Amino acid sequence: MGNKSKHKGKYNTGSGRAPHGFKHAKSLGQNFLNDQSVIDDIVEGSEIDEQTLVVEIGPGEGALTSELIDDAGYVIAIELDDRLIPILRTKFALHDNFEVIHEDILKVDIKSIVDESMRAHGLTKTRIVGNLPYYITTPIITKLIESKARFESLTVMMQKEVGDRIAAEPGTKLAGAITYAVHYRCTVDKVCDVSRESFYPVPKVDSVVLRLNMRDKLAVQVNDENNFFRCIKAGFSMRRKTLLNSLQALDDVNKDVIKHALESANIDPSRRAETLTMEEFAELSNSIWKE
Numbered sequence: 001m002g003n004k005s006k007h008k009g010k011y012n013t014g015s016g017r018a019p020h021g022f023k024h025a026k027s028l029g030q031n032f033l034n035d036q037s038v039i040d041d042i043v044e045g046s047e048i049d050e051q052t053l054v055v056e057i058g059p060g061e062g063a064l065t066s067e068l069i070d071d072a073g074y075v076i077a078i079e080l081d082d083r084l085i086p087i088l089r090t091k092f093a094l095h096d097n098f099e100v101i102h103e104d105i106l107k108v109d110i111k112s113i114v115d116e117s118m119r120a121h122g123l124t125k126t127r128i129v130g131n132l133p134y135y136i137t138t139p140i141i142t143k144l145i146e147s148k149a150r151f152e153s154l155t156v157m158m159q160k161e162v163g164d165r166i167a168a169e170p171g172t173k174l175a176g177a178i179t180y181a182v183h184y185r186c187t188v189d190k191v192c193d194v195s196r197e198s199f200y201p202v203p204k205v206d207s208v209v210l211r212l213n214m215r216d217k218l219a220v221q222v223n224d225e226n227n228f229f230r231c232i233k234a235g236f237s238m239r240r241k242t243l244l245n246s247l248q249a250l251d252d253v254n255k256d257v258i259k260h261a262l263e264s265a266n267i268d269p270s271r272r273a274e275t276l277t278m279e280e281f282a283e284l285s286n287s288i289w290k291e
Helices: 037-046 062-073 083-093 111-123 132-146 160-167 177-186 225-235 243-249 255-264 278-288
Strands: 051-059 074-079 099-102 125-131 153-161 186-194 207-214
Touching: 037 062, 037 125, 037 153, 037 160, 037 186, 037 225, 051 062, 051 111, 051 225, 062 074, 062 125, 062 160, 074 083, 074 186, 083 099, 099 153, 132 153, 132 160, 132 207, 153 160, 153 186, 160 177, 160 186, 160 207, 225 243, 225 278, 243 255, 255 278
Parallel strands: 051 074, 051 125, 074 099, 125 153
Antiparallel strands: 153 207, 186 207
């Protein structure tokens, strides 16, 4: 790890203005982190060393990138805004362990990027790090954890409300469909809370940094992953309804099959989706779609 105190306050100008006179694009959900203490927490929480390939999502003007470059073997930043590409390339021109890819994270082949970079630079592990655009947090996380790319963890900033739902235990009141999708493949650790004042422009919500650790073994065994997640999505499609009613969103499954599956899985049909454990959803989906 690098010395956390050596750059203290380096990027927190306190002026409420972005460097370079950069005009932030609301359409891209741009809120740039400028709080060094949070940057330090993210780097430390990511557990990066010289054998690590880091893929950074949404580097902005490079405040976090600078620290990642200091500690990692190689850093690949993926940035959508074409105005930021020359800023990043100029800022880190003297670093031979950095490159920036001008692309949409939702469109890139993350598996190929990771495989090729690990091989090219002789690295042994990969960490994904980023400050996610809040309006597409769930699609980004879902894409990454389902990508089959070889990475050990995903340390990401997100809106606190979304983070609380992701970090919730399956079967609790805060749980949603994304809770089960994440916990099926990952364990979840909270790195830190982040005040809205840590960004420029200042957003309307507070944030949280979570670390999603990829499991060596999936949380439960299911007959068909696609049907498992269809079952969960249907269960939460009408959150206030009972399972018997909400599962009718499965338009290719009739009500009698749903009733029988609930009975077979020993699940009261009057329960709601958020009360089910991961194991109960697995048993339910296996009962609906028998091998």
